[in-house]
Structure formats: C-alpha cells, structure tokens
Amino acid sequence: MAAVNVALAGRSYEVLVGSGLLGRVHCEAYSFLEPYGQRSIPVVADANAKRLLGEHLQASFRSAGLSIDWYEVPSGEASKSWAELEKLTDWLLDRGITRSDHVFALGGGVVGDLVGFACSILKRGCGFVQLPTTLLAQVDSSVGGKTAINASAGKNLIGAFHQPALVLADTACLASLPIREMRAGLAEVFKYGLLGDAEFFARVDADSNAILSHDNTVLESVITHCVGMKARIVAEDERETKDARALLNLGHTFGHALEAETGFSDTLLHGEAVALGMVLAARFSARRGLIAQSDAERVADALARAGLPTEIAALGLDCDGAALADHMRNDKKAEATTVPFILLRAIGEAYVARDVELADVGTFLDEQLRAH
Structure with missing residues (x-):
C-alpha cells in the first residue's frame, strides 16, 4: 500500500x-x-x-x-x-x-x-x-x-x-470494470505524462497492456505516481487561480465540447473525450508550430495502441467545427472571444495558451472532422 x-x-x-x-x-x-x-x-x-x-x-x-x-x-x-x-x-x-x-x-x-x-x-x-x-x-x-x-x-x-x-x-x-471503463481511465493516466513527465508518458505507453490486464503492482505504481503529481499541483494552486492547476485540464476543453455535442451520454465516456481532446490539443499545437507533427502523431499512436479513440471523424457528428467551438464559449475560464487552451511545447511540457481565437479552433476542427 x-x-x-x-x-x-x-x-x-x-x-x-x-x-x-x-x-x-x-x-x-x-x-x-x-x-x-x-x-x-x-x-x-x-x-x-x-x-x-x-x-x-x-x-x-x-x-x-x-x-x-x-x-x-x-x-x-x-x-x-x-x-x-x-x-x-x-x-x-x-x-x-x-x-x-x-x-x-x-x-x-x-x-x-x-x-x-x-x-x-x-x-x-x-x-x-x-x-x-x-x-x-x-x-x-x-x-x-x-x-x-x-x-x-x-x-x-x-x-x-x-x-x-x-x-x-x-x-x-x-x-x-468493463475494459471500456479501464481504457477511459487510462486516458487520464496518459494525461499526467503528457502534461509534465515525458518519461512517464513513455512508461505508460509501454505498460498499457499490464494496466488494462489489472497487474496490481503496475496499477499501484502508476496510480500513486499520478496522485503524487496531482497532490503537488493542488498544494501549489488549490483553486486554480494560477496556471499550475489549469494544466490538469489538458484535453478537457476539446473533450468537454465533444461531450456536450454527444449529450453527455454513453456515446462518449469522459475519459474517451479526454483522449480525443489530448490528440486534438497535440495536433493544434503542431498546427501552430509549437511541436512537430510527428510528436502529435506519437500522442495519437500511443492512445490508439491502448484502444482509445483518436479521430473525431469516427464519431459521425452532425455538426461543423464552429458548432463544437461554440460549446467552448461556456467554458468556466472563457474570456470574450478567447478561451484558455492547454497546449504542448513538447511531450511532457504543457502550458496555458491565452491567445487562441475560437474562430481558428473552429477551422481546425472542421479539418479534423473531415480527416482520416
């Protein structure tokens, strides 16, 4: 223990x-x-x-x-x-x-x-x-x-x-737990590596099968690592008044919009939405020249290997990118025409971007809805 x-x-x-x-x-x-x-x-x-x-x-x-x-x-x-x-x-x-x-x-x-x-x-x-x-x-x-x-x-x-x-x-x-629920939880495990620990991200990718197979030694280790990371962030920024705790929202702004569009239903579990959101955050980061496209696809590949969804086109949504971006206007941290987004400078290095226009996000999401 x-x-x-x-x-x-x-x-x-x-x-x-x-x-x-x-x-x-x-x-x-x-x-x-x-x-x-x-x-x-x-x-x-x-x-x-x-x-x-x-x-x-x-x-x-x-x-x-x-x-x-x-x-x-x-x-x-x-x-x-x-x-x-x-x-x-x-x-x-x-x-x-x-x-x-x-x-x-x-x-x-x-x-x-x-x-x-x-x-x-x-x-x-x-x-x-x-x-x-x-x-x-x-x-x-x-x-x-x-x-x-x-x-x-x-x-x-x-x-x-x-x-x-x-x-x-x-x-x-x-x-x-059903395997789908385990995978949904694994998305949040990946998140901790992606936002601040590249070595842990690689470790989770390597250990995904052991986690999904309920290897107790591996489970206790990765859960403790994630909780330890979150405990340090919460101690520093309990009420999210600084950027430290905001990093925990990686994948969530995109993900919450997808959950809203699917009616907060079992069509898309929260962890699945976060997985898609992290892929979108990585690809949007690449689109802005923050990371290489190959790094963005490395994120998608790792999540796909774990059996998580990585393409929003596969959801068959009856909407366009602007409609998805419009859901983000109700984000708790929205300001006028912008919403703070958690983007990547590298795998393991997330930051809060406050210069993202929702119109640009809508255009990007249109591209993703048509892709693959």
Whole structure:
C-alpha cells in the first residue's frame, strides 16, 4: 500500500492506494466512523458499484459493528444534475447529517462529484470520504476537491471546491470494470505524462497492456505516481487561480465540447473525450508550430495502441467545427472571444495558451472532422 499526502493548510488529507482497501474501510476510516455511534453510516453509491462491491463494503462495516444506510445513484453522467442533487441533499437532511459527519462516496467520478458538491453546500459544509472504484476516479477526480454538477450550458459549470477528508483507492475494485471503463481511465493516466513527465508518458505507453490486464503492482505504481503529481499541483494552486492547476485540464476543453455535442451520454465516456481532446490539443499545437507533427502523431499512436479513440471523424457528428467551438464559449475560464487552451511545447511540457481565437479552433476542427 502507498500513501500520498495532499498538503493543504488546515485541510491536508491522505490518499491511500493499494489492493484490499475496501475491506479495511472500518480501520482506515475509523476516525470518521466512530462519531456515528449506533447510527447507520450514509454511503452514496453508483448503482453498478453497489451491485458489484456493496456487499464487500458492508462486510467491512459489519465487522466493526456498523451498518450502512445506502443511497443509490443511477449510473451515468446524467446523474450530475440539479434533480439528483436535490434528491440527495433531501435524503441527507432527512437522516440528520451534521456538519461534523462524513458521508461516504462509493463509485466513479460522477458519484464523487455529486456527493462532494452536496457535502459542500449541506449546512454550509460537511465532510466526505472518497471510495473511488474506477481508474479515472482513482488517478484524478477523487483527489483535489473539484466537485460539480452539469448544466444545460455545459459540463461542471455548477460546483465548489470542497476537499475530501480521506481517499481510499482500492486497486482490486478495478477488476470489476468493463475494459471500456479501464481504457477511459487510462486516458487520464496518459494525461499526467503528457502534461509534465515525458518519461512517464513513455512508461505508460509501454505498460498499457499490464494496466488494462489489472497487474496490481503496475496499477499501484502508476496510480500513486499520478496522485503524487496531482497532490503537488493542488498544494501549489488549490483553486486554480494560477496556471499550475489549469494544466490538469489538458484535453478537457476539446473533450468537454465533444461531450456536450454527444449529450453527455454513453456515446462518449469522459475519459474517451479526454483522449480525443489530448490528440486534438497535440495536433493544434503542431498546427501552430509549437511541436512537430510527428510528436502529435506519437500522442495519437500511443492512445490508439491502448484502444482509445483518436479521430473525431469516427464519431459521425452532425455538426461543423464552429458548432463544437461554440460549446467552448461556456467554458468556466472563457474570456470574450478567447478561451484558455492547454497546449504542448513538447511531450511532457504543457502550458496555458491565452491567445487562441475560437474562430481558428473552429477551422481546425472542421479539418479534423473531415480527416482520416
């Protein structure tokens, strides 16, 4: 087991990574369970995670004489909505959750985001513990305190910064994931190498099959590396007021536009959208003369070898580049006619570009929609 500390003044917490952690929640999270006394522990779970892993978690709590009060969230991005947020907060209030209590979130990024945001506003803030069960959540969304729901105008536009009290990333949970979900998580693993560690990018490319085959030694190592990188960035720039944390959005501006165009549906998983977004960011960087075209295609080739989508033309979208670029106007960081983009000066060296015109992006996306 590995431990990574997210060092924040007065709100530091640990991220534990290893196999079997779900069976030891009653030990690792004891300080957050003890105050409940005879009350049942509120656990908010993705429907699939509860079906596959719920009994395992229940056994852990039962061994400590504790019981669970379950709240089940429908699987899928549609659950990050006002309607689900209202139902969840009402449920928590009905159970008398206090500001000193901690709610447990079992599932992927959707549940983590929904629970984190609910806890940020419930009685002006209560605690929560992340039990991420997907690769994407373990390497990225469960750490750092970004919580949000989606709006009709775009993804993650309504939210708050609210750090968890603890993150327990059980690598054994990943064995229950469909291969498509594993690949979607692997896109975020690639992201960490692409934005700031070229050697790690090459290592992930070489180890992709081992990661997708659930090699626990490799999984623990790469997840810990990603979490360590994110912890350092979050400690430096928790609320994304500087450029440091913005780098974590590599691939996301393009990716969120694709998610919006596909209706935030299972047509395109978040990690798949990020993979496409990273390829587009690399090709757009090459188009601007920042990197060689061969470097951009090296990014695409690595993701393709891992089974991730790399060509937006293959999506069969009924829109043009201008329509995709228009989705970006609702980006949280948009300014007038420009949106900050994370581009590449090299593989392993990302930066924030603030001189990108959306009209130029639209033209580029038209080229990509017709390519290949």
